[in-house]
Amino acid sequence: MPGYSGSRDQYLTRLRRIEGQVRGVQRMVTEEEYCIDVLTQISAIQSALDSVALGLLQDHMNHCVVDAAKKSDEDGREKIEEATRAIARLVKS
Amino acid sequence: MPGYSGSRDQYLTRLRRIEGQVRGVQRMVTEEEYCIDVLTQISAIQSALDSVALGLLQDHMNHCVVDAAKKSDEDGREKIEEATRAIARLVKS
Amino acid sequence: MPGYSGSRDQYLTRLRRIEGQVRGVQRMVTEEEYCIDVLTQISAIQSALDSVALGLLQDHMNHCVVDAAKKSDEDGREKIEEATRAIARLVKS
Amino acid sequence: MPGYSGSRDQYLTRLRRIEGQVRGVQRMVTEEEYCIDVLTQISAIQSALDSVALGLLQDHMNHCVVDAAKKSDEDGREKIEEATRAIARLVKS
Numbered sequence: 041m042p043g044y045s046g047s048r049d050q051y052l053t054r055l056r057r058i059e060g061q062v063r064g065v066q067r068m069v070t071e072e073e074y075c076i077d078v079l080t081q082i083s084a085i086q087s088a089l090d091s092v093a094l095g096l097l098q099d100h101m102n103h104c105v106v107d108a109a110k111k112s113d114e115d116g117r118e119k120i121e122e123a124t125r126a127i128a129r130l131v132k133s
Numbered sequence: 134m135p136g137y138s139g140s141r142d143q144y145l146t147r148l149r150r151i152e153g154q155v156r157g158v159q160r161m162v163t164e165e166e167y168c169i170d171v172l173t174q175i176s177a178i179q180s181a182l183d184s185v186a187l188g189l190l191q192d193h194m195n196h197c198v199v200d201a202a203k204k205s206d207e208d209g210r211e212k213i214e215e216a217t218r219a220i221a222r223l224v225k226s
Numbered sequence: 227m228p229g230y231s232g233s234r235d236q237y238l239t240r241l242r243r244i245e246g247q248v249r250g251v252q253r254m255v256t257e258e259e260y261c262i263d264v265l266t267q268i269s270a271i272q273s274a275l276d277s278v279a280l281g282l283l284q285d286h287m288n289h290c291v292v293d294a295a296k297k298s299d300e301d302g303r304e305k306i307e308e309a310t311r312a313i314a315r316l317v318k319s
Numbered sequence: 320m321p322g323y324s325g326s327r328d329q330y331l332t333r334l335r336r337i338e339g340q341v342r343g344v345q346r347m348v349t350e351e352e353y354c355i356d357v358l359t360q361i362s363a364i365q366s367a368l369d370s371v372a373l374g375l376l377q378d379h380m381n382h383c384v385v386d387a388a389k390k391s392d393e394d395g396r397e398k399i400e401e402a403t404r405a406i407a408r409l410v411k412s
């Protein structure tokens with residue numbers, strides 16, 4: 041069971057809203073709306089995705105990472121290295 | 134007519150693929166897949182959105198910004214200031 | 227003469243302040259200050275660098291890009307493609 | 320003693336190199352080098368700072384966060400919330 045299990049429904053609600061925002065951008069492009077307005081909407085989607093990612097990461101650290109660290113130092117270090125690689129991908133995307 | 138008009142269908146194809154990726158993340162969360170795998174998918178969506186945004190921005194500069202600059206220096210400067218604010222939002226999101 | 231030529235001294239002032247911030251982080255690390263405080267300072271440097279980069283980019287578009295576009299469509303397109311690649315590096319860094 | 324204590328000298332070496340890169344950008348601006356080349360150097364500094372920040376964060380999680388989590392669930396949660404806020408600042412800067 042992943043760390044985000046307890047808030048699964050909240051994440052799904054947010055992801056459905058993001059799906060709606062992506063469809064909104066499709067509609068804007070279909071109706072040939074002004075480029076800068078489309079870009080503003082894309083930035084809003086990026087912020088919403090960042091916010092979901094940070095929530096999942098916090099849940100992951102509170103559960104999987106902490107559990108691993110309590111099991112053994114080596115398990116903890118491995119999970120933390122894996123989490124750091126995921127954070128690096130978020131920082132660069 | 135916006136600057137991206139000539140490649141509108143290509144942008145729509147890419148945005149539909151991004152919508153599919155967002156639905157893929159919903160499925161992963163529903164099936165309680167591993168947090169880090171969900172985060173990897175979110176980073177992939179962010180990269181795909183960045184790439185659409187950079188394409189729209191380039192089209193915008195090639196058309197709206199250049200046309201404004203040819204009309205008058207002041208029109209050019211205004212459009213470039215507006216584009217820079219949009220770039221700032223992308224850099225921070 | 228580059229596009230930022232008229233505000234060269236202002237950029238130098240900002241870059242010297244950034245150099246001072248980097249030395250401040252070295253001091254924090256030498257004195258073994260709390261990790262999170264060091265990270266906060268690094269984020270502040272990143273924001274200051276973003277802000278310098280966006281200023282330079284705006285100056286570049288107002289001068290080099292506009293001049294190239296007035297010379298010929300092809301020159302304009304080349305400069306805009308080059309600028310877009312620079313923006314892509316900023317977005318991902 | 321902060322989590323990065325064991326690799327303090329390596330961080331200082333990297334921060335001194337970053338200081339040198341910032342001075343290099345000052346030189347480029349003084350000598351009025353091409354805007355895009357200056358932007359490329361700024362992106363390189365941002366990547367170097369990201370990399371230092373991710374290292375510090377990993378050390379912080381391996382020590383402060385894990386120690387707090389072993390002390391009590393509440394201490395662990397507090398440290399993880401603080402780390403997540405720092406990650407959010409990195410993602411947006």
